[in-house]
Amino acid sequence: MNISLSELDETRFGVVTAKANLDGQDNLANVTRWCVEKGVEFLIARIPVEDVYLVQDMESSGFFLTDTLIFYKNAQVNESPCNSPEGYSWRLATERDAGEVGILSEKIFNNYHGHYHADRKLNKSDCDSVYSSWAVNSCLNKNFCDAMIIIEFRTAIVGFLTVKTVGHEICEIVLNGVDPNFQNKGLYALLISLAKKWALERQLKAVIVSTQLNNLAVQKVWCRQGFEPYKSFYTFHKWFAK
Ligand SMILES: CC(C)(COP(=O)(O)OP(=O)(O)OC[C@H]1O[C@@H](n2cnc3c(N)ncnc32)[C@H](O)[C@@H]1OP(=O)(O)O)[C@@H](O)C(=O)NCCC(=O)NCCS
Numbered sequence: 001m002n003i004s005l006s007e008l009d010e011t012r013f014g015v016v017t018a019k020a021n022l023d024g025q026d027n028l029a030n031v032t033r034w035c036v037e038k039g040v041e042f043l044i045a046r047i048p049v050e051d052v053y054l055v056q057d058m059e060s061s062g063f064f065l066t067d068t069l070i071f072y073k074n075a076q077v078n079e080s081p082c083n084s085p086e087g088y089s090w091r092l093a094t095e096r097d098a099g100e101v102g103i104l105s106e107k108i109f110n111n112y113h114g115h116y117h118a119d120r121k122l123n124k125s126d127c128d129s130v131y132s133s134w135a136v137n138s139c140l141n142k143n144f145c146d147a148m149i150i151i152e153f154r155t156a157i158v159g160f161l162t163v164k165t166v167g168h169e170i171c172e173i174v175l176n177g178v179d180p181n182f183q184n185k186g187l188y189a190l191l192i193s194l195a196k197k198w199a200l201e202r203q204l205k206a207v208i209v210s211t212q213l214n215n216l217a218v219q220k221v222w223c224r225q226g227f228e229p230y231k232s233f234y235t236f237h238k239w240f241a242k
Helices: 007-013 028-038 052-059 095-108 124-140 187-201 216-224
Strands: 002-005 017-021 042-048 064-074 088-092 147-153 156-167 170-178 206-212 228-239
Touching (some): 007 042, 007 124, 028 042, 028 052, 042 052, 052 228, 064 216, 088 187, 095 147, 095 156, 095 170, 124 170, 147 187, 156 187, 170 187, 187 206, 187 216, 206 216
Parallel strands (some): 017 042, 170 206
Antiparallel strands (some): 002 017, 042 228, 064 206, 064 228, 088 147, 147 156, 156 170
């Protein structure tokens, strides 16, 4: 059983929060017992889509579905063009970019369709701030990512993507998005090309990335750039009576 308390979420939502990565071998009664012992009020649980019997047990035990995540992998990264359109340029972010990236993330992830926003009990502006504070932390703290690639239009940051090495010769694209005023110009495709370039320069062979099943825009870009779907997870929430 892989479960732990989440201080970040507790601070943000004001309730004792735990996060679990479950699989078909886990016993739901043990999960519940652990939560009761730790005084957990809010549990976020991920489970592989194929572990359908445990999924059904969760459904009949007060867990409710909040999103479905699909992972893609580019197992043999190759180079693709990284030409910036006129007026645009790219570079790696530094700590000094944290403030601007935070404000940009508020715009990008306003009312985003992630699992937090899907929970009616959570305040929507608290859910928005999950992503903006995550983006700020990604600029300031190397535990969150190895690098943040940003695209600028003139001197304003209009898109960003974070990458983190997660295993032997493999990195993950973690948080990414484009300013709503600059979407549909191919900037996200450029960010993905730049992430592949970043990986290749570090002799990393594979890149993984994930999103909600209904985020079609990013999946279209990934498929065009050599990524293939390889695993999927449901996210469930459960609230415990105090
Ligand atoms: C998703 C997102 C990154 C796309 O950025 P973008 O710079 O507009 O993307 P691009 O211009 O490179 O291309 C996106 C492609 O998806 C298409 N697209 C855009 N919105 C779409 C939608 N709702 N459904 C299907 N396709 C869509 C675009 O038309 C384009 O395809 P095309 O080349 O055939 O025209 C941006 O909309 C965004 O930041 N969204 C909110 C945050 C987010 O989803 N982040 C990613 C989390 S994994």
